[in-house]
Amino acid sequence: xxxxxxxxxxxxxxxAKDTPFRRTLREFAASRVAVVGAVVLLLIIFAAVFAPWxxxxxxxxxxxxxxxxxxxxxxxxxxxxxxxxxxxxxxxxEGESGRETLELSGSxxxxxAEASWEWVAPERVAVSLDxxxxxxxxxxxxxxxxxxxxxxxxxxxxxxxxxxxxWLVAPDEITAFEVQLPEGHEGGFExxxxxxQAEGEIEQVYWLGTDGQGRDMFSAILYGLRISxxxxxxxxxxxxxxxxxxxxxxxxxxxxxxxxxxxxxxxQLSFPAILVALLLLAILGRGPDKVILALVIAQWAYYxxxxxxxxxxxxxxxxxxxxxxxxxxxxxxxxxxxxxxCIPPMIVVxxxxxxxxxxxxxTLSFLxxxxxxxxxxxxxxxxxxxxxxxxxxxxxxxxxxIALLVTIVAINLVGDRLREVLNPRMRRDE
Amino acid sequence: xxxRLLMASAFVVSFAAAPAAAEDLTIALASEPTSVxxxxxNLTPNNALTRHIFEPLIKQDENQSLEPGLxxxxxxxxxxxxxxxxxxxxxxxxxxxxxTAEDVAFTIERAPDVPNSxxxxxxxxxxxxxxxxxxxHTVRFHTEEPVPLMANNLSTIAIISxxxxxxxxxxxxNSGEATVGTGPYQFAxxxxxxxxxxxxxxxxxxxxxQWDSLTFRPITSASARVAGLLSGDIDVVEAVxxxxxxxxxxxxxxxxxxxxxxxxxxxxxxxxxxxxxxITAKDGSEIENPLRDSRVRKALSLALDxxxxxxxxxxxxxxxxxxxxxxxxxxxxEDIEVPEYQPERAKELLAEAGYEDGFKMTVHxxxxxxxxxxxxxxxxxxxxxxIGIETEVETIPVSVYFGRASDxxxxxxxxxxxxxxxxxxxxxxxxxxxxxPDAGFGATNRGRYSNxxxxxxxxxxxxxxxxxxxxxLLAEATEIAMEDVGLIPVHFQVNTWGTRDGLKxxxxxDEYTLGTSVRPTD
Numbered sequence: 001x002x003x004x005x006x007x008x009x010x011x012x013x014x015x016a017k018d019t020p021f022r023r024t025l026r027e028f029a030a031s032r033v034a035v036v037g038a039v040v041l042l043l044i045i046f047a048a049v050f051a052p053w054x055x056x057x058x059x060x061x062x063x064x065x066x067x068x069x070x071x072x073x074x075x076x077x078x079x080x081x082x083x084x085x086x087x088x089x090x091x092x093x094e095g096e097s098g099r100e101t102l103e104l105s106g107s108x109x110x111x112x113a114e115a116s117w118e119w120v121a122p123e124r125v126a127v128s129l130d131x132x133x134x135x136x137x138x139x140x141x142x143x144x145x146x147x148x149x150x151x152x153x154x155x156x157x158x159x160x161x162x163x164x165x166x167w168l169v170a171p172d173e174i175t176a177f178e179v180q181l182p183e184g185h186e187g188g189f190e191x192x193x194x195x196x197q198a199e200g201e202i203e204q205v206y207w208l209g210t211d212g213q214g215r216d217m218f219s220a221i222l223y224g225l226r227i228s229x230x231x232x233x234x235x236x237x238x239x240x241x242x243x244x245x246x247x248x249x250x251x252x253x254x255x256x257x258x259x260x261x262x263x264x265x266x267x268q269l270s271f272p273a274i275l276v277a278l279l280l281l282a283i284l285g286r287g288p289d290k291v292i293l294a295l296v297i298a299q300w301a302y303y304x305x306x307x308x309x310x311x312x313x314x315x316x317x318x319x320x321x322x323x324x325x326x327x328x329x330x331x332x333x334x335x336x337x338x339x340x341x342c343i344p345p346m347i348v349v350x351x352x353x354x355x356x357x358x359x360x361x362x363t364l365s366f367l368x369x370x371x372x373x374x375x376x377x378x379x380x381x382x383x384x385x386x387x388x389x390x391x392x393x394x395x396x397x398x399x400x401x402i403a404l405l406v407t408i409v410a411i412n413l414v415g416d417r418l419r420e421v422l423n424p425r426m427r428r429d430e
Numbered sequence: 431x432x433x434r435l436l437m438a439s440a441f442v443v444s445f446a447a448a449p450a451a452a453e454d455l456t457i458a459l460a461s462e463p464t465s466v467x468x469x470x471x472n473l474t475p476n477n478a479l480t481r482h483i484f485e486p487l488i489k490q491d492e493n494q495s496l497e498p499g500l501x502x503x504x505x506x507x508x509x510x511x512x513x514x515x516x517x518x519x520x521x522x523x524x525x526x527x528x529x530t531a532e533d534v535a536f537t538i539e540r541a542p543d544v545p546n547s548x549x550x551x552x553x554x555x556x557x558x559x560x561x562x563x564x565x566x567h568t569v570r571f572h573t574e575e576p577v578p579l580m581a582n583n584l585s586t587i588a589i590i591s592x593x594x595x596x597x598x599x600x601x602x603x604n605s606g607e608a609t610v611g612t613g614p615y616q617f618a619x620x621x622x623x624x625x626x627x628x629x630x631x632x633x634x635x636x637x638x639x640q641w642d643s644l645t646f647r648p649i650t651s652a653s654a655r656v657a658g659l660l661s662g663d664i665d666v667v668e669a670v671x672x673x674x675x676x677x678x679x680x681x682x683x684x685x686x687x688x689x690x691x692x693x694x695x696x697x698x699x700x701x702x703x704x705x706x707x708x709i710t711a712k713d714g715s716e717i718e719n720p721l722r723d724s725r726v727r728k729a730l731s732l733a734l735d736x737x738x739x740x741x742x743x744x745x746x747x748x749x750x751x752x753x754x755x756x757x758x759x760x761x762x763x764e765d766i767e768v769p770e771y772q773p774e775r776a777k778e779l780l781a782e783a784g785y786e787d788g789f790k791m792t793v794h795x796x797x798x799x800x801x802x803x804x805x806x807x808x809x810x811x812x813x814x815x816x817i818g819i820e821t822e823v824e825t826i827p828v829s830v831y832f833g834r835a836s837d838x839x840x841x842x843x844x845x846x847x848x849x850x851x852x853x854x855x856x857x858x859x860x861x862x863x864x865x866x867p868d869a870g871f872g873a874t875n876r877g878r879y880s881n882x883x884x885x886x887x888x889x890x891x892x893x894x895x896x897x898x899x900x901x902x903l904l905a906e907a908t909e910i911a912m913e914d915v916g917l918i919p920v921h922f923q924v925n926t927w928g929t930r931d932g933l934k935x936x937x938x939x940d941e942y943t944l945g946t947s948v949r950p951t952d
Contacts (some may be wrong), residue, residue, distance in 0.1 A: 049819065060809075062811055062812045062815035062821060065812060065817045065818060066812070067738060067739070067742045067743060067808075067809040067812055067813075068738055070742045070743070071742075113446060151757065151758065163689065163690050163924055164749050165757065174689060212743070212805050213805065213808050213809065213812070214742070214812075239890070276630045286824075317939055353711075368797065368827075370826065372822075372823070373804055373808060373823050373824075373825055374808060374811065374822065374823045386653075387652070387653070387673055388673050389653075389669060389672050390656060390657075390674050390677070391673045391676065392677060393673070411702055
């Protein structure tokens with residue numbers, strides 16, 4: 001690349017201090033969109049790197065997430081379990097009436113309770129409750145659950161649960177009711193009444209809501225970005241290294257070796273990357289290391305092809321010929337002379353491929369092959385939320401989707417601009 | 431195909447306006463039957479599908495209680511080793527040939543060994559040593575030992591026609607050639623992966639079939655099934671996802687029907703091997719299998735907040751379980767309560783057993799076999815983490831999960847069991863009895879739990895003809911196994927069907943989706 005020859009305009013920095021890097025940076029900055037992309041990308045990388053300090057919760061630690069807080073809306077508060085109390089009412093055998101002070105399991109909502117019952121008919125018993133303090137009945141917003149009824153028994157108040165054997169009774173009806181027992185029932189039974197205060201204390205507010213396991217979506221997205229970016233960058237770096245070595249070897253060696261290597265590359269490229277990665281993960285199993293391995297195997301060929309074509313261009317140049325005349329070793333020529341000049345196109349391919357790798361990882365996770373269930377990446381979060389879309393719980397899928405979209409767009413904006421800046425043929429006159 | 435679809439929806443529209451006696455019904459199935467051969471594969475979708483075309487001697491109603499089918503009367507003769515069945519007289523097969531005892535004898539001969547059967551019906555028939563044809567409408571079954579469950583067992587066997595099915599292979603059934611039964615609907619077409627069509631049989635002995643034709647379509651994606659119902663392409667869907675139930679209940683164009691299932695979702699524990707594959711100390715070093723200690727198993731059970739799993743994971747559409755079948759089924763113990771959530775007590779038990787620092791384990795489950803199975807397992811993992819057991823979750827595609835589980839590759843696994851016979855001996859025998867597959871005990875005992883006391887009670891129950899006594903024996907066997915935590919029951923599934931407005935579905939505990947259970951609302 002002959003960057004030195006390009007014309008320079010609107011000097012902001014004094015020409016004396018101008019270096020190729022600064023010039024590249026300045027040219028990059030000439031596009032507003034690209035700058036926005038770069039800033040967003042930097043923010044995302046910052047958030048991903050420092051996720052453990054920013055996120056309110058470690059979404060991968062099963063001790064921190066609470067299934068009790070599952071599927072909360074964005075901005076909703078996760079609350080502690082409400083205080084609950086169970087009142088056992090031991091109703092003695094038929095024909096008798098009785099009165100008993102109940103043993104309460106906690107101090108809230110009632111401090112003391114007394115129950116009395118009377119058999120009003122052979123299979124019918126009237127129960128009345130005296131609960132103190134009585135005004136606490138009004139603070140119960142939820143219905144009380146009456147359990148322990150013999151099978152087939154009916155209450156005169158409230159409603160039976162659709163398929164479970166308990167009745168739900170409104171607080172103002174619980175103080176006096178009758179139980180109709182099934183025909184032929186004999187002897188006593190023990191009712192259990194559960195009173196639950198409406199809401200527990202706020203433990204945590206979930207600004208982006210929670211998923212089906214009670215994971216804070218904001219934390220999960222930050223950690224998901226962390227996985228996506230590290231998988232993208234690591235697999236990109238590895239594939240780039242392999243691709244460079246293979247591509248330059250082919251370019252420099254030429255002839256049969258070149259033909260052989262490039263046919264292997266062609267063969268690899270004839271399979272869609274997603275297919276290769278799917279097959280590999282189906283064999284390897286789940287986990288970030290395996291995803292990286294699969295992505296490297298799926299993507300190295302793209303880098304190899306670019307490296308070879310860049311290498312071919314450079315090889316025919318005079319400085320290489322000069323180096324050869326100096327009888328420098330092959331490796332020295334390849335590594336010290338050809339390689340640095342092949343880097344710019346590789347950077348361009350690299351950024352695009354990192355974005356592809358992130359998308360590919362998300363796809364694999366979406367299909368259930370990438371990350372384990374308890375360590376969801378963005379793709380797995382989207383996939384989990386997919387099942388909830390029809391029921392209107394959009395946030396489980398949509399927010400990670402937006403995060404993924406923004407990340408990939410930002411990388412592509414930066415990559416596109418880099419291509420324009422680093423490739424003189426693409427440059428438009430500004 | 432396209433035009434038929436259009437016609438079907440046109441039908442729906444016109445009949446929504448003016449309900450009439452006869453119409454066509456399209457039903458979406460969550461999983462595809464593997465054949466229309468009624469004896470090929472003992473699998474819920476197959477059994478449900480073939481129930482339309484074929485009938486057993488004794489039927490199970492929606493609560494799995496027995497009622498007369500092709501037999502009108504049955505019972506043990508004076509000899510406890512001989513059962514006698516009186517057959518219905520006015521029954522004809524779809525091709526017009528009358529149904530006789532010959533067909534019954536032929537069925538009992540064919541059903542247990544269909545070539546290449548992935549899961550055969552032999553367990554229900556093996557007890558029969560000889561079929562004796564007394565006259566055209568009386569058969570006797572001879573056995574080596576008393577078999578009190580004979581009627582339950584035979585209620586799973588579809589009677590086929592000797593004339594049409596003699597020498598027939600599964601392919602002959604799939605093509606329709608041998609698919610000739612006595613049921614209310616007759617075979618019309620079967621395209622694997624696409625649909626199965628049936629037409630009403632005019633000569634049916636029972637109530638006239640409600641529908642002119644039935645079309646079953648396998649649609650494995652839950653959201654596609656629901657979308658099909660909402661768009662009007664489908665009249666009835668099974669396995670509506672719990673996520674969607676609330677919003678569908680508010681939709682006036684569809685109705686939701688729910689019913690308890692006989693399927694318990696449970697956690698099986700390796701309580702046998704000295705070292706189990708996925709349990710280690712927290713530093714990763716090998717330890718003796720802690721699950722052999724019943725205190726550890728009990729701790730795992732008490733650490734589960736079943737109420738929370740039902741409310742928060744299943745959205746209220748399940749029933750917390752403390753034993754193997756929901757109340758109301760035969761052999762259920764009334765004295766077993768659902769274990770209360772007691773994390774502190776669980777920690778104490780772990781400490782008593784010498785694991786105050788906990789241990790590390792990986793738990794396994796299928797991805798998508800049961801309702802919300804992956805979510806349930808993750809929630810359980812959360813709850814176990816809270817008592818100090820470092821838990822990891824691995825979910826595995828259904829196609830390989832059960833094979834690996836049966837090869838004892840797992841230490842802790844989530845599985846479900848539906849009691850096909852509708853009573854408690856089925857899960858006790860399959861899941862908890864000491865592993866003795868040749869005798870039909872512990873065939874699915876993937877934890878290799880073994881308890882002699884329970885075994886002997888169960889074996890006694892299996893040869894006890896007196897119902898009350900058998901009920902007590904089964905209940906007692908269940909109590910012993912549950913007290914010892916041979917496995918950890920989590921919840922009973924509740925199944926949900928969706929129909930378009932104007933139809934109603936009568937939920938079945940065996941999870942079958944039947945066209946005969948769909949009625950118009952009036």
